[in-house]
Amino acid sequence: MTEISGKFFPALAMTLLSAALTFSFLMIVGPDWTLHAPASCTETKCFCEMPRPGALIVQPANSISSFGYVFAGFLMILLARSRNRVSAFPPMAAGVLGMAAIIVGIGSVLLHATLTLWGQFFDVLGMYLVSGFFLVSALAKWRDIPDRRAMIYYALLCGVLVAILYALPEVRRWLFAVVLVVAICLELVLARPMRFQVRTGYYISGLIANAVAFTIWNLDQRGQLCEPESLLQGHAIWHLLGAVALWFAFLYYRSERSAT
Numbered sequence: 001m002t003e004i005s006g007k008f009f010p011a012l013a014m015t016l017l018s019a020a021l022t023f024s025f026l027m028i029v030g031p032d033w034t035l036h037a038p039a040s041c042t043e044t045k046c047f048c049e050m051p052r053p054g055a056l057i058v059q060p061a062n063s064i065s066s067f068g069y070v071f072a073g074f075l076m077i078l079l080a081r082s083r084n085r086v087s088a089f090p091p092m093a094a095g096v097l098g099m100a101a102i103i104v105g106i107g108s109v110l111l112h113a114t115l116t117l118w119g120q121f122f123d124v125l126g127m128y129l130v131s132g133f134f135l136v137s138a139l140a141k142w143r144d145i146p147d148r149r150a151m152i153y154y155a156l157l158c159g160v161l162v163a164i165l166y167a168l169p170e171v172r173r174w175l176f177a178v179v180l181v182v183a184i185c186l187e188l189v190l191a192r193p194m195r196f197q198v199r200t201g202y203y204i205s206g207l208i209a210n211a212v213a214f215t216i217w218n219l220d221q222r223g224q225l226c227e228p229e230s231l232l233q234g235h236a237i238w239h240l241l242g243a244v245a246l247w248f249a250f251l252y253y254r255s256e257r258s259a260t
Contacts, residue, residue: 003082004075011074018070018102022109023056030114031056037117040169046115047235048220050228062112065236068243069105069126073098076250088196088256090147093137096154097253100129101246108239121165124172128161130246131176134183137253141191199255206248213241 031054039046049059057063076098080091104126110116111123132154140150161179165172184207192200219225220234227233 003079007075007078007082011071011078014074015067015071018074018106019067022106026056026110026113033058033114033116036114039111039115039117039120041120042115045221045223046112047233048223048226048228049112049233049235051115057113058115059112059233061231061233061236062239063109065233065239066105066108066112068240069101069108069246071105072243072247072250073101073103073105075247076101079250079254086257087254088258089253092147092151093133094250094254096151097130097133097246097250100126100133101243103129104246105243117169120169120172124165124169124176125162127176128165128179129158131179131183132157132161134187134249135179138183138186138191141194142186195256196259197255197257199252202248202252202255206245206252209241209245209248213238213245216241 041047046059047062049062051058052060077095080094080098103122107119107122107124107126110119113119136150136154136157139145139153140147145153161175164175187203192198192203216225216234217238220238225234
């Protein structure tokens with residue numbers, strides 16, 4: 001706990017800096033997002049929050065809450081750089097997971113701030129990077145794949161997922177769900193028993209957070225938990241709970257101990 005608290009404010013500072021850079025980028029590209037191809041969700045409804053036409057940030061609550069992922073990602077990276085000799089979680093892998101979390105957050109900001117097709121691309125890209133990490137991590141532990149080879153497999157998998165995203169954007173959510181469910185099953189059934197002294201409670205806590213988040217996501221999407229003009233949005237809560245779930249996954253991997 002002391003180790004984590006010592007990284008809190010540096011991670012917060014990096015998150016604020018990334019927010020400033022992201023908003024600066026949006027000021028350069030925007031704010032007339034009607035000049036860009038719209039996100040596919042605009043054909044129905046891009047969640048409950050009412051879009052602000054002509055604003056730099058079209059959905060402020062959904063955008064700002066996305067930085068929860070960024071904060072969690074920077075915290076992971078800072079902890080990966082610290083010397084924890086008892087953890088079997090490779091620092092490189094921890095750093096990759098942290099960077100994937102940051103990309104999830106920035107991509108989500110780009111989607112909700114602009115509601116454009118290119119923003120949607122970066123939003124889903126981060127989701128694929130995370131689910132792909134979970135899948136390769138489980139496979140690598142189960143089949144005892146060396147770290148460097150696992151990184152190559154991870155890069156190849158992400159390349160395939162991104163190619164599918166580019167060619168068939170309409171399958172983005174289903175593909176993400178399939179990869180994530182397969183990764184969870186492989187982890188719990190085949191990889192977890194091979195992780196020495198790993199604290200499974202962290203993983204289960206992450207799954208519970210994700211389940212609650214997905215329930216709120218559905219209620220928000222269907223308009224059953226919806227106040228369009230409020231800054232308290234169900235989808236924003238989904239973002240924050242998703243960041244919590246990623247943090248629990250990181251703690252799970254980091255709790256593994258070396259068998260030697």
